[in-house]
Amino acid sequence: xxxxxxxxxxxxxxxxxxxxxxxxxxxxxxxxxxxxxxxxxxxxxxxxxxxxxxxxxxxxxxxxxxxxxxxxxxxxxxxxxxxxxxxxxxxxxxxxxxxxxxxxxxxxxxxxxxxxxxxxxxxxxxxxxxxxxxxxxxxxxx
Amino acid sequence: xxxxxxxxxxxxxxxxxxxxxxxxxxxxxxxxxxxxxxxxxxxxxxxxxxxxxxxxxxxxxxxxxxxxxxxxxxxxxxxxxxxxxxxxxxxxxxxxxxxxxxxxxxxxxxxxxxxxxxxxxxxxxxxxxxxxxxxxxxxxxx
DNA sequence: CCTTGCTCCTATAGCCGCTATAGGAATTAG
DNA sequence: CTAATTCCTATAGCGGCTATAGGAGCAAGG
Numbered sequence: 478x479x480x481x482x483x484x485x486x487x488x489x490x491x492x493x494x495x496x497x498x499x500x501x502x503x504x505x506x507x508x509x510x511x512x513x514x515x516x517x518x519x520x521x522x523x524x525x526x527x528x529x530x531x532x533x534x535x536x537x538x539x540x541x542x543x544x545x546x547x548x549x550x551x552x553x554x555x556x557x558x559x560x561x562x563x564x565x566x567x568x569x570x571x572x573x574x575x576x577x578x579x580x581x582x583x584x585x586x587x588x589x590x591x592x593x594x595x596x597x598x599x600x601x602x603x604x605x606x607x608x609x610x611x612x613x614x615x616x617x618x619x
Numbered sequence: 620x621x622x623x624x625x626x627x628x629x630x631x632x633x634x635x636x637x638x639x640x641x642x643x644x645x646x647x648x649x650x651x652x653x654x655x656x657x658x659x660x661x662x663x664x665x666x667x668x669x670x671x672x673x674x675x676x677x678x679x680x681x682x683x684x685x686x687x688x689x690x691x692x693x694x695x696x697x698x699x700x701x702x703x704x705x706x707x708x709x710x711x712x713x714x715x716x717x718x719x720x721x722x723x724x725x726x727x728x729x730x731x732x733x734x735x736x737x738x739x740x741x742x743x744x745x746x747x748x749x750x751x752x753x754x755x756x757x758x759x760x761x
Numbered sequence: 762c763c764t765t766g767c768t769c770c771t772a773t774a775g776c777c778g779c780t781a782t783a784g785g786a787a788t789t790a791g
Numbered sequence: 792c793t794a795a796t797t798c799c800t801a802t803a804g805c806g807g808c809t810a811t812a813g814g815a816g817c818a819a820g821g
Contacts, residue, residue, distance in 0.1 A: 486797065496798090501779065516787050518798060527751065534750050538725055542778075552747055559744030563736045566746045570729040577722050580715055583680055587712040594705045599693050602701030604708045608676050608690060609669065628768065638769085639809060647807090658816050660769060684806075 482514070483521040492529035499529065507532060507546065540569060624656070625663040634671035641671065649674060649688065682711060 489496045502508040503519075508528055512520045528549065535545045544565050551562050586607070593603030631638045644650040645661075650670055654662045670691065677687045686707050693704050728749070735745030 484798080495780085497780065498778085500799090505778090514787095516798085518787080531750050534752075536778090538728065538750075548747065548750060551744075552751065558738075559736060559746065560738060562744050562746040563733060563738060566729055566733050566736070570726065570733055573722055573726050573729060577719060577726065580719050580722065584712065584715050584719065586680065587708055587715060591705060591708050591712055594701060594708070596705060597701060599697045599699050599701045599704065602693075602704050604701065604704040605690065605694055608673050608680075609694065610676075626769080637809085640807085642770095643808065656816095658769085660816080678807090 483523075483526065485519050485521070488519075488521045488526060488529060492526055492533055494529050494533050502529075502532065505542070507542065507549070538569070539573065540565070544569065625665075625668065627661050627663070630661075630663045630668060630671060634668055634675055636671050636675050644671075644674065647684070649684065649691070680711070681715065682707075686711065 483491070485496050485499055488494075489499060492499075494502070499508065503510055508525060511522070511525055514520055531549065531552070532545055535548060540548070547565060548562060551557065551559070590604045590607050593607075595601065595603070599605055625633070627638050627641055630636075631641060634641075636644070641650065645652055650667060653664070653667055656662055673691065673694070674687055677690060682690070689707060690704060693699065693701070732746045732749050735749075737743065737745070
C-alpha cells in the first residue's frame with residue numbers, strides 16, 4: 478500500500494506535537510524536511526510520525542534537544558552499542574533524582590511557611606518573614 | 620552612621636545575585652534604580668541589599684517574577700492582610716507537589732529503562748525501545 | 762606620574778524550547 | 792461559488808537570565 482498522505486495537521490493530531498512545534502523541529506534539523514505537495518504542503522510519512530512520537534516521548538521524559546539528537550542518531554544505527562543510550566539515560570536519571578531532592582526540601586520550606594502563616598497582617602506573616610530571613614538556605618533550585 | 624557605599628560587585632557578593640542579574644533586575648523594575656556616584660557607578664544601600672536577598676531566596680524557592688513582584692509589594696505595606704502572600708505560597712506549594720509527583724513517575728520510567736538495558740546493541744536496547752513505544756504515557760512534564 | 766589590571770558602564774545579542782502574530786495562498790465543505 | 796479551514800513563510804516574543812563588545816573609572820605598584 479502506498480503511504481497515505483499525512484498533512485501537518487494530521488501529523489500533529491497523531492503525534493501529539495503541535496503544528497508550529499513540528500515546523501520548529503524541522504527548522505532546527507530534528508526532523509528531516511518532508512516531501513511537498515503541488516500546493517507546497519508538507520507530506521509526512523509513517524517514519525516521520527514515529528520520529529515525532531519518539532521526540533515527544535523523550536521531551537515528556539525531560540531529555541533536552543542535544544540528548545534527543547543523540548538518541549535519534551542511535552536509532553538509525555541499530556547494530557551499534559547501546560552504551561551511549563544507557564549513559565544518557567543514566568545521567569538524566571541522576572539529574573531527575575537531584576531535582577526531586579531539591580523540590581522535596583523546598584516543599585518542606587513552603588509547608589512551614591504556609592502552616593506558620595496566621596492569616597493576619599503582613600508584618601507578622603511567616604511567608605514574608607521566611608523570604609526576608611536571608612541566611613537560612615543556600616541551595617540552587619530549578 | 621552614614622550608609623557605607625555598596626558597589627554592584629559587593630552587592631553581588633553579599634546578596635548572592637550575580638552582577639549582570641542585578642542590572643537586569645533594575646531594568647525590569649524589580650529593584651529600584653539606585654543612586655549613582657560621580658563616576659556613574661551604582662551605589663546600593665542596605666535596603667537594596669535586603670531586597671536582593673529577598674528576591675534571591677524567593678527565586679531559589681521557585682517563585683516566578685510575577686509572584687515576587689506581589690510579595691515585594693506586600694512587604695512595603697506591612698499593615699495589610701497577608702492573605703495574598705499565603706495564597707501565593709499555597710498555590711506555589713501545590714505546583715511543587717505536582718512537579719514532585721511527575722518527576723517521581725518519570726524517575727520510575729527512567730529506572731526501568733536503565734535497568735532493562737542489557738548493554739548490548741541499540742536494536743535491543745530498552746532505553747530506545749521505551750522511547751519508541753509511543754502509546755504508554757500521556758503526562759506533560761516540566 | 763604612569764601603567765597595569767581590575768571593576769564598572771551601556772547596549773545588544775543569544776540561550777532553550779517553544780508560542781504567537783501577521784499576512785497571505787491553497788484546499789475543503791456546504 | 793463562497794466561506795471556513797488549513798496551510799504557508801517570516802519574524803518577534805516569552806522567562807530569566809548570560810555573554811559579548813567596546814569603552815570609562817579607579818586603586819595600587821613601580
